[in-house]
Amino acid sequence: MPKSLFDKIWEAHVVKAIPGGLEVFYIDRHLIHEVTSPQAFDELRERGLPLLRPGQIVATADHNVPTRNQHLPIQDPISRSQVDKLTENCASFGVELFGLGHQNQGIVHVIGPELGLTQPGMTIVCGDSHTSTHGAFGAIAFGIGTSQVTQVMATQCLLLSRPKRMRITIDGELRAGVGAKDLILHVIAQLGTGGATGYFVEYAGSAIRALSMEGRMTVCNMSIEMGARGGLIAPDATTFAYLAGRPYAPQGARWDQALAYWQTLYSDENAEFEAELTFAAADIFPMITYGTNPGMGIALTGHIPAEVSAGETASFDKSLQYMGFRAGESLLGKEINYVFIGSCTNSRIEDLRAVAAYVQGKHKAAHVEAIIVPGSKSVEKQAIAEGLDKILAEAGFELREPGCSACLAMNDDKIPAGAYCVSTSNRNFEGRQGPGARTLLASPLVAAITAVEGRIVDITQYLN
Amino acid sequence: MDKFQTLHSTAVPLPLENIDTDQIIPARFLKATTREGFGKNLFADWRYAANGQPKHGFVLNDTRYHGQILMAGQNFGCGSSREHAAWALYDAGFKVIISSYFADIFRGNALNTGLLPLQVSEAVLQRLLARVTHYPNTQLVVDLPAQTLTVPVWEESIPFDLDPYKKECLINGYDDIDYLLSQREAITTYEQHRPWTY
Numbered sequence: 001m002p003k004s005l006f007d008k009i010w011e012a013h014v015v016k017a018i019p020g021g022l023e024v025f026y027i028d029r030h031l032i033h034e035v036t037s038p039q040a041f042d043e044l045r046e047r048g049l050p051l052l053r054p055g056q057i058v059a060t061a062d063h064n065v066p067t068r069n070q071h072l073p074i075q076d077p078i079s080r081s082q083v084d085k086l087t088e089n090c091a092s093f094g095v096e097l098f099g100l101g102h103q104n105q106g107i108v109h110v111i112g113p114e115l116g117l118t119q120p121g122m123t124i125v126c127g128d129s130h131t132s133t134h135g136a137f138g139a140i141a142f143g144i145g146t147s148q149v150t151q152v153m154a155t156q157c158l159l160l161s162r163p164k165r166m167r168i169t170i171d172g173e174l175r176a177g178v179g180a181k182d183l184i185l186h187v188i189a190q191l192g193t194g195g196a197t198g199y200f201v202e203y204a205g206s207a208i209r210a211l212s213m214e215g216r217m218t219v220c221n222m223s224i225e226m227g228a229r230g231g232l233i234a235p236d237a238t239t240f241a242y243l244a245g246r247p248y249a250p251q252g253a254r255w256d257q258a259l260a261y262w263q264t265l266y267s268d269e270n271a272e273f274e275a276e277l278t279f280a281a282a283d284i285f286p287m288i289t290y291g292t293n294p295g296m297g298i299a300l301t302g303h304i305p306a307e308v309s310a311g312e313t314a315s316f317d318k319s320l321q322y323m324g325f326r327a328g329e330s331l332l333g334k335e336i337n338y339v340f341i342g343s344c345t346n347s348r349i350e351d352l353r354a355v356a357a358y359v360q361g362k363h364k365a366a367h368v369e370a371i372i373v374p375g376s377k378s379v380e381k382q383a384i385a386e387g388l389d390k391i392l393a394e395a396g397f398e399l400r401e402p403g404c405s406a407c408l409a410m411n412d413d414k415i416p417a418g419a420y421c422v423s424t425s426n427r428n429f430e431g432r433q434g435p436g437a438r439t440l441l442a443s444p445l446v447a448a449i450t451a452v453e454g455r456i457v458d459i460t461q462y463l464n
Numbered sequence: 465m466d467k468f469q470t471l472h473s474t475a476v477p478l479p480l481e482n483i484d485t486d487q488i489i490p491a492r493f494l495k496a497t498t499r500e501g502f503g504k505n506l507f508a509d510w511r512y513a514a515n516g517q518p519k520h521g522f523v524l525n526d527t528r529y530h531g532q533i534l535m536a537g538q539n540f541g542c543g544s545s546r547e548h549a550a551w552a553l554y555d556a557g558f559k560v561i562i563s564s565y566f567a568d569i570f571r572g573n574a575l576n577t578g579l580l581p582l583q584v585s586e587a588v589l590q591r592l593l594a595r596v597t598h599y600p601n602t603q604l605v606v607d608l609p610a611q612t613l614t615v616p617v618w619e620e621s622i623p624f625d626l627d628p629y630k631k632e633c634l635i636n637g638y639d640d641i642d643y644l645l646s647q648r649e650a651i652t653t654y655e656q657h658r659p660w661t662y
Binding site: 012015016018020021022024026035036038039042047049052063064076078079081082085127128129131143144145146147148150151154155156157158159161163193194197198224227229293311312314315318408409410417427429430431432435436 | 479481484486490491494498499509514537538539542543544545546548550567568569573576586629640641644645647648651654655658
């Protein structure tokens, strides 16, 4: 019987099916961070349980770390205690930790792939909804709650019901100035913020195949923003070339064995999907969001809808009021106060290169504060090695140290109430970037051009 | 986890769709390393002004509405996987959330917290929201063993779905971890027969 990529990986990880439909599902890799793990470690202690497989867990500090002066003690005592607690827990339970100052530290969904911890065919979980990022490698990866973090720590398994399968195919060539972020914002705008609830999504088609690994990660990262449990892309030559030689990727004969297995990971012809959607790459334009969920996106040159379907009018009206926009209007010409380039969606070296390539020889608008936060120490190091730091500094962008930063504003990196921020992150929820902050999601290229112009423009007129 | 059998309560109506977990508990309150105490910051930015004063007009500050049931628009709990959202609702005294559908991760987190995500059709949800908004003292009865939501004043019992295993867990206060620990042998056997060892 033909199988989908999702079926192949899922079925290979079922330890046991139990009557009623739930399955004991095995997890290969568990990533943890300081915010959603402390209560899980405490529960293990209370129950007197050890970690079943400490070698399959990797930890980093990212959500709640400062992005300036990381060599100094964290000033906020509560944040410091949370990060210290992670260090203590990892030491006492024997978990490998890439803490502040470590050369491998960074956003959990940036370091997993760049270290080769993320591999095709794996099951990967983390107490963070953007774990879907790792699906770019042909892995089943999804976010879990803290109770489930405890379960994986103690048993390396979860008790799950199998999600439905959806395939989203995007064929054709993307237009100039349109990238992976525009592609996924377009898809989410079509499906809505809850449109893929209950599904696991496979992305396919020539436009997906043509994306770099960084671009594929951006796409899979935002699967959760349409409610999907996760998203994945079949591994191919691009995937294998990215992984070869990474520190935690298999080497030598083990690489050959792995590759032979990975090459079997694709959806068979006639594989079954409960939902199939197709989009044409040519229909996708540079995107921006106008509202307070990621499904509220439009082409930069488009208009905010005049009305929405009956089921969503209350949140539509509330979000426009929060954003200070009117139904039916265009965003072109709106003044912007902040530009944030970072987050697990768009903080990789390719994103920094795209920004630097545009801003080289230009300068940000005087009234805009432009912050760029690399996804990891490795991205930061690479940016400096390529001289991007100088280009960014000359353009008036502040290059910070790695972390989740103003994507969720747990640390000091907050956008003030009422201010407009064009952000390369993944969520424009009310208050996400700080109480009262108004977020407009966009690609790194749109963010860079907005920073220079100081207002929302039709970027196709500004491409180098 | 606390046991859940039946609940007789009034409900608090919050007729907004797509309520995300950043609204339920904003990220800046996630710095605590225990499970307790999140209730006071439930819906913090909707509930309190910047100076800490309760915001007029938000339902949790409206003395007409109270109870252990929260009733909200479709796609409740979307966004971040933070289980703190379920903890905050539970800590604030809610035992049941009624909506026409829930985000997947939130649903799991709620069940693991002992909070019942009770799903009804959109049409039923709209009727319930209208009733409770206009008649705040409307009593509701949630009977978990029977899987019914009863509105005595309507003389109507509305059935709801729930996975049979999760139902047993809620009724008896069991966690998934107890079950998974009992499967240790199957898990180690599986590990010896994986298609590819990472």
